[in-house]
Amino acid sequence: MALSASLNAAEQRKPSRLGRVLEDRLPYLIVAPAILILLLVGLFPLIYSLIVSFQRITMTENDTSFVGLLNYAELFKDTRLWVSLGHTAIITVIALPLELLIGFLMAQLFIDRMPGRQLFVALLVLPTVISPIVAGATWRLMFDVRFGPIGQILSSFAGEPVRILWTVNPAYVYPAIIICEVWQWSPFMFLLLLAALSNVDQSQLEAAEIDGASYLRVLRAIVLPAIAPIVAVACLIRGLDLVRIFDIIWALTEGGPGSMTETVSLYTYVQGFSQFETSYTAAISFLVIALLTLITTLVLKRMDLAR
Amino acid sequence: MRIGRLPARKARILALRYLGAGVVTLLFLFPVYWLFMISFKTPDEIYHLPPLWIPGQIQFSNYYVLFKDGDVLAILNSLIVAGVSSGIAIVLGTLCAYSLARFGTGGENLAMWIISQRMIPPIAVVFPIFLIYVYFGLVDGYLGLILLYTAFNLPYVIWMMRGYIVDVPLELEESALVDGLNRWEVIWKVVFPMVRPGLMATSVFTFVFAWNDFLFALVLTRTEVITFPVMLTHYFGGQSNFWAKIAAMSVLGTLPIFVAVSVMQRYLVRGISLGAVKG
Numbered sequence: 010m011a012l013s014a015s016l017n018a019a020e021q022r023k024p025s026r027l028g029r030v031l032e033d034r035l036p037y038l039i040v041a042p043a044i045l046i047l048l049l050v051g052l053f054p055l056i057y058s059l060i061v062s063f064q065r066i067t068m069t070e071n072d073t074s075f076v077g078l079l080n081y082a083e084l085f086k087d088t089r090l091w092v093s094l095g096h097t098a099i100i101t102v103i104a105l106p107l108e109l110l111i112g113f114l115m116a117q118l119f120i121d122r123m124p125g126r127q128l129f130v131a132l133l134v135l136p137t138v139i140s141p142i143v144a145g146a147t148w149r150l151m152f153d154v155r156f157g158p159i160g161q162i163l164s165s166f167a168g169e170p171v172r173i174l175w176t177v178n179p180a181y182v183y184p185a186i187i188i189c190e191v192w193q194w195s196p197f198m199f200l201l202l203l204a205a206l207s208n209v210d211q212s213q214l215e216a217a218e219i220d221g222a223s224y225l226r227v228l229r230a231i232v233l234p235a236i237a238p239i240v241a242v243a244c245l246i247r248g249l250d251l252v253r254i255f256d257i258i259w260a261l262t263e264g265g266p267g268s269m270t271e272t273v274s275l276y277t278y279v280q281g282f283s284q285f286e287t288s289y290t291a292a293i294s295f296l297v298i299a300l301l302t303l304i305t306t307l308v309l310k311r312m313d314l315a316r
Numbered sequence: 317m318r319i320g321r322l323p324a325r326k327a328r329i330l331a332l333r334y335l336g337a338g339v340v341t342l343l344f345l346f347p348v349y350w351l352f353m354i355s356f357k358t359p360d361e362i363y364h365l366p367p368l369w370i371p372g373q374i375q376f377s378n379y380y381v382l383f384k385d386g387d388v389l390a391i392l393n394s395l396i397v398a399g400v401s402s403g404i405a406i407v408l409g410t411l412c413a414y415s416l417a418r419f420g421t422g423g424e425n426l427a428m429w430i431i432s433q434r435m436i437p438p439i440a441v442v443f444p445i446f447l448i449y450v451y452f453g454l455v456d457g458y459l460g461l462i463l464l465y466t467a468f469n470l471p472y473v474i475w476m477m478r479g480y481i482v483d484v485p486l487e488l489e490e491s492a493l494v495d496g497l498n499r500w501e502v503i504w505k506v507v508f509p510m511v512r513p514g515l516m517a518t519s520v521f522t523f524v525f526a527w528n529d530f531l532f533a534l535v536l537t538r539t540e541v542i543t544f545p546v547m548l549t550h551y552f553g554g555q556s557n558f559w560a561k562i563a564a565m566s567v568l569g570t571l572p573i574f575v576a577v578s579v580m581q582r583y584l585v586r587g588i589s590l591g592a593v594k595g
Contacts, residue, residue, distance in 0.1 A: 259549065298440050
C-alpha cells in the first residue's frame, strides 16, 4: 500500500526527462538569463571600448590601427580634463558632508514617534524620488533672476532688490548646483539615518540617560558607533553618485558659463558626442573607472579597518 | 514637583518638534510647490513681477498644450520602457538571486562581479554602448533602452533579493520539497509570498531608476522614442525658457513616481535601509 501510494505521488509529479533536466540544472538555468544580459550590455561594451581606446578613431577618420598608450598619454596633457575632475571633486567634497549633516539633523527631529510622523516622512521622500532633471529644472525656475521666488525672498530680507544671476555668475553657480544637489539628496540621507537611528540599542540609551550622560557624550559613545556602518555605506553610495554628477548640472547650467561647471561626466559627454573623439573618449572613460575603483577600494578598506 | 512639571515640559518639546518638522517640510517642499503652481499659471502670471505665489485661477491650458502637441507621448514612452525593463529585471534578477542565495552558484566571486557592474559610472559605458547600438540599429527604439535599463537594474535587484531570500527559513522550503512540490513550485508558492514586501520595494526603486535616467536616454533617443526627461530638456531653448511646458511636463512626469511611492510607502524605508545594510 505504501508502495502504491508513493508510486501514485510519483505519477502525479510527472518526472519527465525534460523536467528532470530542468530541475537538475536549475541553479544555472535561472542564473543564465541575468548573467547573459549583464555580459551583453555591461561587459561587452567595456571590452570593446578598451580596444577602441588603443586605436585612433575620431569623427573624421576611422583609423583602426593600434597606437598603444597614445590616447592615455594625451590624458595627462589635457588641462580641461583635470579642471573638470577638480570641479567634480569640489562639488563632491562640499555636498556630501552637507547632505549627511542635514540628513542627520532631520533624522534627529523625527526619531521619536509622534502623531503624523508617517505623513512628514512621506512628504520628505519626494525630492529624492523625483527625476534629477526635474530637480534641476525646478531650481532653474527658483533661481531665475527676474521671475524666480528666491530673488524675491532675498529682496524682502535685504530690503532692496537683489538680482543674482545664479546660473551665470561664476561666484554663484557652484552654490546653485550644491543647493539643488543638497535639496535632492539630504532626504535620502535622512531616510537611511532614520532607519539606522531607530535600530540603536534603546537599553544602552536609557542606561546612559540614568547615568546622566550629556547628549554629546551619548552621541559619541553610543549613537555614532552604532550607525557608523550605515553612514559609511551611505557616503559610499552618494559619493559615487556625486562623482558622476551629470543631470542636475545639465539642467541648471549645461556646464557653463563657459566650462566653469563642467564635471568629468559632462566633459566626457562633450568629447564623445560633440567632438566625436571616439578613441579619446574611451580612454577618459577608463581613467574615470580607474579613479572610482581606487576610491571605492580605499573606502572599503577603511571601513573594514573601522570594524 | 518634577512629576508635576514633566508633562508641561514634554508638551513643549513636542510642540517644538512639530514646529521644526513643519519648517523642514516647508523648506523641502517649497520648490515642488512652486513648480506645481507654475504649471497652472497663465503666461501673464508666469512673467508677472513680483512673482505670484498663487495663480489667479487654476487653469489647465499648459497641460492641454502638451496633449495637443503629442508631447505626452514622451511620458508614454517612459512608462513602456521603465515598466517593461523593470518587470524583466525583477523576474530575471529574482530568479538569479534565488540561485545565488540557495545554491551559492558561482560563489562570492559571481556575486561580487555582479555588484561591480553597478559601480561602473554610466558615462563610462554610454559611449561604447552608443557605438554598438549604432552598429546594431538599436538607437532610438524601445528595445535598446529596455535592454539597457534591464541590465542597469539587474545588479541592484539581484543584491536586494538575495538579501531577502537568505532570510527565508530554509526549513520551510525543505518541508515543501518533502511534500512533493518541485523547485519552481517552491519558489512560486513558498519563497515568493515571504519576500513580497522586499520585492515591492525593489520594484519601486528599479522603476524609479529607469524612469529618472537622463544620460542614457539623451544619447540613445532621437525622435521616435524620446523619454520624458529628454523631452523636458528640449524646452530649455536658446533665448527663452518655456516655463509653462517645463512645469506641466515635470508634474506629469513626476506623477507616476509619486503614485508608486505613495502606494508602496510602508515598504520603502525598509527597502532603502536594507539596501544600505546589506549592499
